[in-house]
Amino acid sequence: MASDQPFGAAPAGAAGPLDEGWAAGPLDAGLLSPVRAGTAAEALTGDAAWARALLDAEAALARAQARAGIVPPGAANAITTAARLARPDVADLARRARGAGNPVVPLVADLRDLAGDAGRHVHRGATSQDIMDTAAMLVAARARREIVGTLDRVLLLLAGLAERYRDTPMAGRTLSRQALPTTFGLKAAQWLLGCLDGRDRLASVALPVQLGGAVGTLAAYGADGPDVADVFAAELGLDRAVLPWHTRRAPVAELGTALALVTGALGKIATDVTLLAQSEVDEVAEPAGPGRGGSSAMPHKRNPALATLVRSAALQVPAQVQVLLAAQAAAHERPAGEWHAEWQPLRECLRLAGGAAETAAELLDGLEVRPDRMRAHLDDLLGLLGGHDAGADIRAAGALVDRALVRYRKNSP
Incomplete structure (x- = not known):
């Protein structure tokens, strides 16, 4: 059963180098790059937007595999719901990404927990890249x-x-x-x-x-791999890749x-x-x-x-x-x-x-x-x-x- 609770919460008492109470807000709000501060492009490329895109990719992959008969449709639905409801703590996710060199590994672990029984189908056949x-x-x-x-x-x-x-x-x-x-x-x-x-x-x-x-x-x-990749592209509205x-x-x-x-x-x-x-x-x-x-x-x-x-x-x-x-x-x-x-x-x-x-x-x-x-x-x-x-x-x-x-x-x- 998918949960709507946030995952990856920062440990209690964690503090940054400017934890005096006045340095609230995102770590990079554009203070040194005012040309993009507060713009739509900034919001669409921030850490939260990247985390959302990672989750959207995992959900779309599950749906593409369901259409190919590789995972059960119910599991794909559960994974999609879990991905939609997830609210990762991006600062904590970034710290945990150091272990594998990228944020996909810890995010997949958290998404599997959120997806419950369907979690074993998350990220099936894919690599972090x-x-x-x-x-x-x-x-x-x-x-x-x-x-x-x-x-x-x-x-x-x-x-x-x-x-x-x-x-x-x-x-x-x-x-x-x-x-x-x-x-x-x-x-x-x-x-x-x-x-x-x-x-x-x-x-x-x-x-x-x-x-x-x-x-x-x-x-x-197997032999269905190229078709799965094409359906994956269609699910996300991206271009197909020849290879x-x-x-x-x-x-x-x-x-x-x-x-x-x-x-x-x-x-x-x-x-x-x-x-x-x-x-x-x-x-x-x-x-x-x-x-x-x-x-x-x-x-x-x-x-x-x-x-x-x-x-x-x-x-x-x-x-x-x-x-x-x-x-x-x-x-x-x-x-x-x-x-x-x-x-x-x-x-x-x-x-x-x-x-x-x-x-x-x-x-x-x-x-x-x-x-x-x-x-x-x-x-x-x-x-x-x-x-x-x-x-x-x-x-x-x-x-x-x-x-x-x-x-x-x-x-x-």
């Missing part, structure tokens, strides 16, 4: 849905800027110096296509289920690369906004808000706080992806460290990309564009050029913006 990799893909799928939805909002805002300022002239800048005329609409169109490329790449990355057993042969399921990918880590590397492209495109916007918002330029400004952009030492300043947060994410994600790329050099049929090294960098990539997208949407939604300042700077440039025909330089800019908008509308959901 099957459940951990599948949970990673499940967390990624849930976070990706949110990130892509936020990127769609970013794209809509960018398309609006490109269309609204299609013919607004400004000084183009190369190597940070004024060069020749361009339009703000064309700048926004470049932002639009960068984010569209990143969004489409992220949306198209395959997120396959993992099921291979001890050495990737599906030995416990188990225990030491073929391309799915994780490709996901990380796509997230780097997303944050890179958002970081490009943030960099341009930061430069255009400089006091000496003042061609755009971030949306005003209580407490936003303030300086602790200089109250007269209005800092580009949102752009700074987005840039912070864009600078971090490529470094995290380096670990994911290095982890592809895994040995034989089971990684010894490579697989484990992926977990935190992958989570950071998802968190940072989601936080950057949400912050960029906030930035763009209230971006103040100042065509008069753009015109004034352009006039200064034209004065230096002496009789230069600005109209000739930007004659095609509007048509280029239109082309970008056509592609966006063709690809938009």
Whole structure:
């Protein structure tokens, strides 16, 4: 009989290093990563979300095995109920994970206790990496849905800027110096296509289920193994895997690369906004808000706080992806460290990309564009050029913006 009681409770009297009463809350609330603090992506990738994904994977595996006649349907139902009602203490689970090197081993032990008589069917034929990799893909799928939805909002805002300022002239800048005329609409169109490329790449990355057993042969399921794996994927809404990918880590590397492209495109916007918002330029400004952009030492300043947060994410994600790329050099049929090294960098990539997208949407939604300042700077440039025909330089800019908008509308959901 399944129980609704929590499992894995911390031992009485256990205390952390900051147990003075004021340091309440999760161990990592984003204090050092405000770009993702309080965002949907953070909630979807936290410890509780990972524990939930592990439990969902175990329950789905039992249901897939029941459909193949490997375990009784009643046992699969009991395991599903136990997994749904379980509320693991993630801090305790993390400590207990040190014994086996991953959290699946202690979680399976607790789930078996909760499932009662059906417990002997929990995790049947699977290895810890099957459940951990599948949970990673499940967390990624849930976070990706949110990130892509936020990127769609970013794209809509960018398309609006490109269309609204299609013919607004400004000084183009190369190597940070004024060069020749361009339009703000064309700048926004470049932002639009960068984010569209990143969004489409992220949306198209395959997120396959993992099921291979001890050495990737599906030995416990006999000839029905591939079918069980396919049903397992269907139960979770993940992609089918042609083969188990225990030491073929391309799915994780490709996901990380796509997230780097997303944050890179958002970081490009943030960099341009930061430069255009400089006091000496003042061609755009971030949306005003209580407490936003303030300086602790200089109250007269209005800092580009949102752009700074987005840039912070864009600078971090490529470094995290380096670990994911290095982890592809895994040995034989089971990684010894490579697989484990992926977990935190992958989570950071998802968190940072989601936080950057949400912050960029906030930035763009209230971006103040100042065509008069753009015109004034352009006039200064034209004065230096002496009789230069600005109209000739930007004659095609509007048509280029239109082309970008056509592609966006063709690809938009």
